[in-house]
Amino acid sequence: MTMNVSRRGFLKGTATAGAALFIGTTASGVLAAGQEDVVLNPFVKIDADGTVTVIIKHFEMGQGTTTGLTTLVAEELDASWDQIKTDFAPADANTYNNLFFGKLQGTGGSTAIANSFLQYRKAGATARELLVRAASQKWGVDESLIKVSNGVLSVGNRSAHFGKFVHLASTLKATPEPQLKTPDQFTLIGKMDLPRKDSSDKTNGSAIFAMDVKLPGMVYVAIKRAPRFGGTLSSFDIRKAKEISGFIDAKPLPNKAGIAVYAENTWAAFQARNAVSAEWDFSAAENRSDKELINFHSNAAKEPAVHAWGIPREDAKSLIEKSERVIEADFTFPFLSHSPMETLNCVIEPTASGVRVHDGAQMPTMIQGNLAHLLGIKPEQVEVKTYYAGGSFGRRATAAADYQMEAAMAFDLLGRKVPVKLVWSREDDIRGGYYRPMYAHNVAIGIDGDGKVTGWNHGLAGKSILIGTPFEAFMVKDNVDETSVEGVKHSLYNIPNMSVGVTNIETPVPVLWWRSVGHTHTAYAMESMMDMLAHETGQDPVELRLSLLDKSDDKQKRMAGVIEAVRDAANWKTGDQRGFASHFSFNTYVAVVADISVDGDRVHVDKLHIAVDCGVAVNPDVIKAQMEGGSGFGLGHILRSEITLENGEVVQENFPDYEPLRMRDMPAVDVTIVQSADAPSGVGEPGVPPTGPAVANAIFAQTGKRITHLPLTKSGFEFV
Template identity: 40%
Template sequence: MSQGLIDAQRGAQPDAARDINPDAGGSRFSRRTFLKFSATVGAAAGGGLLLGFSIPALSQGQGQAQSQAGQSVIGGDASEPAPAGVFAPNAFIQIDTAGKVTLVIPKVEMGQGVYTSIPMLIAEELEVPLDTVTLDHAPPNEKLFMDPLLGGQLTGGSTSIRYAWEPMRKAGATARVLLINAAAQQWQVDPATCHAQAGQVMHAASNRSIGYGQLVDAAAKLPAPQNVPLKDPKDFRIIGTAVKRLDSPEKVDGTAVFGLDVRVPDMVYAAIATCPVFGGTLGSVDDTNAKKIPGVRQVIKADNAVAVIGDHTWAAKRGLAALDISWNEGAGANLSMQQIVGDLAAAADHGTGAVARKDGDVTKGFSDAKTRVDAVYQQPFLAHATMEPVNCTVHVRPDGCDIWLGTQVPTRIVDTAVKITGLPAEKITVHNHLLGGGFGRRLEFDMATQALKIGKQLGTPVKVVWTREEDIQHDMYRPYYYDKISAGLDANGKPIAWQHRIVGSSILARFAPPAFQHGIDPDAVEVASDLPYDLPNQLIDYVRQEPRTVPTAFWRGVGPTRGTFVVESFIDELAAQAKVDPVKYRRDLLGKTPRALNVLDTATQAAGWGSASLPKGQGRGVSVMHAFGSFFAMVADVTVDQGEVTVNRVVCAVDCGMTVNPNTIEAQVQGGIIFGITAALYSEITIKDGRVEQNNFTDYRMLRIDQTPSIEVHIVKSTEAPGGIGEPGTAALAPALTNAIYAATGKRLRQLPVGSQLQTA
């Protein structure tokens, strides 16, 4: 998920890029003015200080701040929200009498490090050692745990730190002031003569100190101070330091619990087969042989799938293999990639699309141009292929329902459970766990829907785990995108006309319908509609074309991944047409975007751009990107030998605003680059006879550890508010890679993946 959804949820009108992107000039909301703070104080059950803090949500399509009220949430139990019209707490701090700080947070940990970086924000302002802060998963409650940047309780869009940056720090600062005031009252001194340090309040004049745990009951009775000042960044002691991951020990010793690790009493196991054809249904099932297998308990039909229930996974899998299944394949049985791409190409030739940006006079710009360059770029369907395959454990009973899984959208899990079971929401309990990779896959809830339909027929706890084959062949895929792009160049090779049509599926029209306005999917046009380059005449439009029966969903970076590949590849084409070094060409167009220019200079200098010629068969490519509130530049060095590409080195410069944990940033960028190399070189989902042709890592190839290049991450110091970091590394990689291949071979690749195109380019 990307910035497009964030901005759409803010009520931005999508007919101009400066309204779509809050970092562009003319935006009606800045992150600093958007995040407002309200605190409430109360006593926690059993004693202690409970501090609630909130972020106002945005009314749909209005761009107006709303406030709601709610009660405390501790340890996963949420009380009823108060009437609308006042603030709803978004997350809470609990400090117990032992001085332990607990943060209940609606962001989930899926490898990105938020369970370290968010506590750093609290610990910094609260003046406690980081190792005294622990986290609890927040329960599903959209009103209490709304993320206004995304319009719901979900994790995605590289927003976790952007969302938490100011409210979490203010919560910590407010709690610190309360504790100081409580100590000052006890000592009968002026609070200004006290200070907090290492979980204690100190009074230097009398050489007295007292621990937070001894103050929390008194502090809970005090009124919450308003407008508590935050630390000056120059005084930070935790934020900005390289902190080791707090969740690493349990992941190393095996005590960490992912959805796949869940075991509950009396649990049985389900193996699933889903109709291989999109849109097909289950016909008939002969389960005679399956029921003869020891350990097989039952065979259950569920819409377009059949499940075998066993005492253990092996029994269920053997039983599934023994079934004689007949599928009703339906009209989708003839679907092919040729049809899908043909639909996209025809849509691209449609007269006009929905306008995402229009600046100047594009028609006149082309008429004045000395040279015109036209190109078509294509990017394939992609599966998520998370390390932890799709899974969900459920126990559906007449009086309630428990669901165990790792999800990015807990409230949507509740919604689907209500629909399937008929139970009220308060009878649904979601046990959210660590995620073994998300990448957008766990923004969907189809796995829970299927498990609930099976569990409803059983009445006992059942664990449903998709095999890797099911996972890849029944994923919800990154859309296939088809882009037509043109530029008119003046006599010096500078673009004076720019026209870009994006054709593809709209994820937002399904996932968040209010965000799809005036025919524009803000995610699909992201980057394309807000370029860092100085282009006087632009026309960017969008044509929605759904791929018949193929389901589409967010995939790490989504719109910016698509947009950056097209834009940065095409900029390279223009540089080649103008016979200008591609870095110089970009520098000449970035005068109005100094942060983009800075990361470009940082990356290219670190990579040694232009310092020496490369051997034959080697090439160096570059890309620049502004997305997710961050600025990126990448330089990739490759070797091409008989059609095989080896990525030797990637140098990346990152300006993501103020940094919380440099270790997390570096790890996220490294992981994003590896994810992006895998996709650019190898990944594609193809359709034949209505079904996915790939089924496992044998034909949906992953980058091997010995193929991983040297990766250098240079973090640019900045005083700007934090930007996103989880997705930009993936989004910026592909064009640097393909531009490097062009430098090595002279072959311009306009279609991904590289492996299927290089031989014929």
């Protein structure tokens, strides 16, 4: 059964019998309260039975948004954790926009809690104030005498749950700025023992993902795509596909990028797709091997086309040439697949006013805009029903809404009369592009007789994620994609005479943000160079970094704080054969100490010690889990993962040849959360960047071998 997620349908669909109190925003964006005709779309809804529903504007891919946003509301509302449930918001960028992204509803950049911290707290506080005011009027007592705890209002020997007051509360006017709690009054924020809101459903199997959606009369579709990126369809033959039981039809996509193969179920769609033969035009495709591309990137990094930051490149070169000693290194980073456990999929169905998309939707606004353009309807006629997503790591957030557009094209070609479900196989996922870009770095550091840096010249080369997308207008300046150089440009270290340049590589291979985006490669290069600098000048790696931070600067002070915290937690001693790295990303500070064991060419990562400062720790257990998960994600991909090409075609197909992190690979992880009163910042991504270089620096400490070309297995080590 399908749920109508239009404004009125959503409100009715989330209400139980009887009156309900909604806390949300009016058309002018003002926080308001009332019944369904008063509020456009709510953040909080309280039913007559006392149930509180928190409307989640950020999708849940395992990172904990349903728990985090619920905590913010429950804290200010003084609700019982058990009485609160969650529901995903409908697509409406006017109300549910990401406050850091402008008028765009979407999740990414580790911003969910950071941009919603005050918004959801205010919604909870507003609901509390109105309930108290309603109870005051109903009981005839002063508001100051009424206590609220665990979803119950009380005064003297009288008490009642929230639901008893929602009808009266919905008639009252909300104050523009509700009174928020001070940190010393928190009872939920910062507490370790809150169970995640999604754990129960995901454990008992009741959680619904887009892959679970099945509608009456639904047709399944798989796409046969060009084996080389940029290839276009010349001709195809479906005679063998007609022999597959369940095959319905096959039609070329209007963009000539593939063939939509329709069937009665997923298996038949895959089998029929494989039976379709096709001829392709590769004249505009990527036809090079990964080795050719790596060489091309490496040469481009040595002479960057665009100055990104710092002093002129020639000035940095001159200073380095005059230095007593010079450290130089070249780094290469391969294409990487996101490979979330739930492969890409969605359902598109016709409605009376347009279409409805069922999806683990990371960027609802992009889905609405792209599909509306394709189908010739208005964006508001594209409803989006969001479900749990089985991972993403950035893959579900393309500006072009790539897989949803494939589904829409298939839906359109079939006449727009029946629901169409698109499903990608694992092979589609790994060979289908939108990778972490391939990157090369060329770095030179000059050192004087006292071991001080005289100049730092840093060149990068890789395909821009943002150029050519709608994000270019506000995230690309002077042809510099900020995601290409983040982590090098404006490093928190006080590095004198630094120059940063970048070359934007042109290739048909589609690229995308991948968990921690540019920091995936910039942190590795920067922290490897810092370790090389410490070794060359005979300094302790931790003390060197601390010497380059000025504690009179707040950001540098916080970075020094996590470095000192992990140093103490890991009992770091000068001369230890261990690895260290620290990095600032997504406004969060992380430092890592890596302990490894080496037996010949066999390496095992034994333990990671992590310290993190992410501002107010809303859910410490979620933060801990994200640091563990982020470090595991980062470790898994530096060990042995890479996407390689032969004549432009991806070699890897499935997990046997694109091996994920194994249980045996995962080290013990000890997380120290540095207490902070600053606003919350990201936690989903910042654990990734420093993990790789910490492990690589540990390998150098024990073997003397410096690894600058990833994955680590390229250096002859076996990870066991």
